[in-house]
Amino acid sequence: MEYVCELKNISKRFHTINNETKAIEDLSFKVKKGEIVSIVGPSGSGKSTVLSLLAGLEEPSEGEVTVNTNSIGFMFQKDQLYEWRNIYKNCLIGLEIKHMDTEENKNKVLEMLKKYGLYNFRNHYPSQLSGGMRQRAALVRTLAIEPDLLLLDEPFSALDYQTRLSVGNEVGEILRKEKITTVLVTHDIPEAVSMSDRVIVFTERPAKIKSEYDINFKECQGERTPMKCRNTLEFGEYFRQIWRDLDVEKE
Structure with missing residues (x-):
């Protein structure tokens, strides 16, 4: 096992x-x-x-x-989205920190935004989204780095x-x-x-x-x-x- x-x-x-x-x-x-x-x-x-x-x-x-x-991906009680970055750019933060923000990975983020119903809101800012949508964006940001845990x-x-x-x-x-x-x-x-x-x-x-x-x-x-x-x-x-x-x- x-x-x-x-x-x-x-x-x-x-x-x-x-x-x-x-x-x-x-x-x-x-x-x-x-x-x-x-x-x-x-x-x-x-x-x-x-x-x-x-x-x-x-x-x-x-x-x-x-x-x-x-x-390892860590998701907290609050979504921790940056209000001055749009949803797409918020979802790239983990990739940027890990120097993994390649075009291939950026495209994967766009695909996840489509998959989880956020693509049409990718250029919106966190304050323009509902609490549930913000939390889904936080999940996309976390999953973008492809965590094993x-x-x-x-x-x-x-x-x-x-x-x-x-x-x-x-x-x-x-x-x-x-x-x-x-x-x-x-x-x-x-x-x-x-x-x-x-x-x-x-x-x-x-x-x-x-x-x-x-x-x-x-x-x-x-x-x-x-x-x-x-x-x-x-x-x-x-x-x-x-x-x-x-x-x-x-x-």
Whole structure:
């Protein structure tokens, strides 16, 4: 089995002048190539810290982080689009930073804009687009560098509920069709269940793995989309199990 990344016996502590906060304690898991894994857990339980460790933005206090690629895409809660650049030029930023802005790659960006319904808005500025369209543009910008590992930190949380459902469904379809290895951090259990192959549930800080679920939808054979998964009996059962795990943490 080919793994794109692995956390092995990871602990992470943050220090201030007055005290020490342990965010993660003895955490281990692997992510297979092409797998979509969601992490859910209480607020402040170290979920985003895990993404920072995988991206190399943080170093573990103990343990080992292995990422078998140098091509990592990171998508944050806010779309981080530059208001003074049009949508097409926003989508080229990653390529420019990596000195990959060849004509071939620029044409690939144009094709993605067509594919994801943004081509006619390529010369518009972010302020002229809806929240969902902005988030799709941020995804195109991230995918333009062809990442082997995609890290998503609450990427839809700034959207209203209806837009969040629509964009989440679109992004879920894209990730599955492109077979992009993905780690998604979210507070939204339905989002995690409908989009993922596996859901990892964290405990309160310091984070450990409380439970783990392989997500299989027998009712969604063939073309699986987040929206189709939400309309199955299996979806409700996964939701109840994960909700119970998280609710126990509050007791």
